[in-house]
Amino acid sequence: MNQGFLYFRYVFFVCGLFFLSFNSYASNQIKTITTSDDSEIDVRIFSAKGEKLLIGFACDQGKSIAEEKTAQVLANDGIEVWMPDMLTAYMLPKVRSSLSDIPIEDLTKIIEEAKKTKKQIYLVASGADTELVLRAVAEWEKLHVGSDNLLGGAILMFPRLNKSKPEPGKPPEYQDAVGKTKLPLMVLEGERTPNRWGLGHLVNSLKKGGSTVYAKLIPNVRGYFFKRKDPNTPEDLVTSQMSGLIKASLFFLGKAHK
Amino acid sequence: MKNQIIMYLKNSVLMCLILIASTSLQAAELKKAEADLVTPALKLEDIKGEILDLKDLQGKVVLVQFWATYCTPCRVEMPSMNNLIKKLEVSKTPFKIIAVNMGETKEEIQKFIDEVKPEFTVLMDSKGENVQAWNVFAAPSNFVIDTKGKIRYTLYGGVEWDSESITKAIQDLALEDSSENKS
Numbered sequence: 001m002n003q004g005f006l007y008f009r010y011v012f013f014v015c016g017l018f019f020l021s022f023n024s025y026a027s028n029q030i031k032t033i034t035t036s037d038d039s040e041i042d043v044r045i046f047s048a049k050g051e052k053l054l055i056g057f058a059c060d061q062g063k064s065i066a067e068e069k070t071a072q073v074l075a076n077d078g079i080e081v082w083m084p085d086m087l088t089a090y091m092l093p094k095v096r097s098s099l100s101d102i103p104i105e106d107l108t109k110i111i112e113e114a115k116k117t118k119k120q121i122y123l124v125a126s127g128a129d130t131e132l133v134l135r136a137v138a139e140w141e142k143l144h145v146g147s148d149n150l151l152g153g154a155i156l157m158f159p160r161l162n163k164s165k166p167e168p169g170k171p172p173e174y175q176d177a178v179g180k181t182k183l184p185l186m187v188l189e190g191e192r193t194p195n196r197w198g199l200g201h202l203v204n205s206l207k208k209g210g211s212t213v214y215a216k217l218i219p220n221v222r223g224y225f226f227k228r229k230d231p232n233t234p235e236d237l238v239t240s241q242m243s244g245l246i247k248a249s250l251f252f253l254g255k256a257h258k
Numbered sequence: 259m260k261n262q263i264i265m266y267l268k269n270s271v272l273m274c275l276i277l278i279a280s281t282s283l284q285a286a287e288l289k290k291a292e293a294d295l296v297t298p299a300l301k302l303e304d305i306k307g308e309i310l311d312l313k314d315l316q317g318k319v320v321l322v323q324f325w326a327t328y329c330t331p332c333r334v335e336m337p338s339m340n341n342l343i344k345k346l347e348v349s350k351t352p353f354k355i356i357a358v359n360m361g362e363t364k365e366e367i368q369k370f371i372d373e374v375k376p377e378f379t380v381l382m383d384s385k386g387e388n389v390q391a392w393n394v395f396a397a398p399s400n401f402v403i404d405t406k407g408k409i410r411y412t413l414y415g416g417v418e419w420d421s422e423s424i425t426k427a428i429q430d431l432a433l434e435d436s437s438e439n440k441s
Binding site: 165166167168169170171172192193194195197198201222 | 289291295324326328329360361386389390392393394395396397399400401409412413414415
C-alpha cells in the first residue's frame with residue numbers, strides 16, 4: 001500500500017517535471033488575427049512590459065525550438081515577441097515557393113495589430129523568410145507615408161534573397177522586395193557560408209531604398225546555424241546566445257531610427 | 259476559410275509534383291558563358307606556397323572551381339574530378355583543374371585535402387579577393403576556360419564531372435584549338 005502510494009507520488013512528480021519543462025518555453029498566449037478574407041493567423045505572444053516589440057516570422061510552428069527559447073529570454077528582458085505562424089494559416093507546405101502565396105495585406109495586418117500596443121516595433125526573419133519582412137515593410141511604408149511610424153527596423157538573419165540560382169561570373173539578382181524600404185536594417189550572416197561573399201553586394205542593393213543598413217559576420221558559424229541537426233561548438237554557443245545577438249542588433253537599429 | 263481550402267488543395271498538388279520530381283536526380287549541366295564574360299586574372303599560392311598564374315596555362319583547357327571545406331557538394335564531387343583528370347589523360351587532352359578555396363585557413367584546407375585527396379592544384383584565396391573579382395557568390399562555382407584563356411562554360415552546384423557529356427565538352431574545346439592550328 002505504502003509502496004503503491006510512493007510509486008504514484010513518483011509518477012506524479014515525473015509528470016509534473018515533464019509538463020514544467022514542456023511549458024518552459026511556451027508562449028504566454030496565442031492571439032488569433034482574422035484577415036479580410038477570413039483567414040486566421042495564430043500569433044504566439046511572449047509578453048513583456050518593455051517598450052520594444054519584436055515580430056518574428058518563424059514559419060515552422062512546432063519546430064522553432066531555438067526561436068522560442070530566444071523569444072522567452074527576450075521577453076524576460078522586457079522585449080515582447082510575437083511569432084505569427086504564416087504557413088499554417090494558409091495550409092502551405094514549408095517550401096520556398098510558399099512564401100509568394102502569403103498575401104501582403106495579411107502581413108501588414110499583423111503589424112497593424114502590433115501597433116495597438118504602442119510599442120516600438122521591430123521585425124526579424126531568417127533565410128528566405130526575410131523576403132516576407134521586406135515585402136511587408138515596403139507595403140507598410142506605402143500605406144503610411146508621412147505618418148508617425150512605430151516601425152523601428154528589421155533584422156535579416158542570413159538572408160537568402162536571390163531571385164534565381166546563382167550564376168558564376170554574374171552578380172546576383174535579388175527579389176523585387178530588395179531595395180524598396182527606408183527602414184533601418186541589420187543583416188547577420190554566417191562566416192562559413194559562400195553567401196558571405198555576396199554580403200557587400202546585398203547591402204548596397206538594400207540601401208537603394210534609402211535604408212541605413214548594418215551588416216555583421218558571425219564568426220565560425222554556417223548559415224541557418226540554429227536550425228542545423230549537426231551544430232558544431234561555435235554554432236551551439238551562438239544559438240544559446242541568440243537573444244544577445246538580437247538585443248545588440250536592436251540597439252544599432254534604434255540608433256539609426258533616431 | 260474557403261480561400262484556405264482552395265490554397266490547401268493547390269499546395270497538395272504542388273507537393274505531389276515536388277515529390278515526383280525529387281525521385282529523379284536532376285544533374286547540373288555546363289552552361290555556355292556569355293560572349294562578353296571576361297576572364298579575370300588569377301594568381302595565387304597553393305598549399306605548398308608555390309605560385310600559380312592562370313595565364314601560364316594557355317594551351318590547356320582549365321577548370322577553375324571556387325570551393326569551401328564546409329560545402330557538401332564540393333566534397334562529394336571531388337572524386338569525380340579526379341576521375342575526369344584520369345579520363346582526359348587517356349585521351350591526351352591538355353587539361354588542368356585549379357580549385358580555389360574561398361577564404362579559409364591553411365589548416366582547414368590541409369585537413370580537407372588529407373580526407374578527400376584531390377589530385378589537382380588547390381589554391382588559397384585567404385582574403386577572398388579572387389572570389390570577388392570572379393563574381394562568385396556561391397559554392398561550388400565553376401568556370402571552364404578554353405585553350406586561349408576565354409571562359410566558355412560556367413556551372414553552379416555539384417555534378418559528376420566524369421560524365422560523358424562533360425568529358426566530351428572539354429575534349430571538344432581542346433580539339434577546337436588543335437584544328438585551328440592545323441588550318
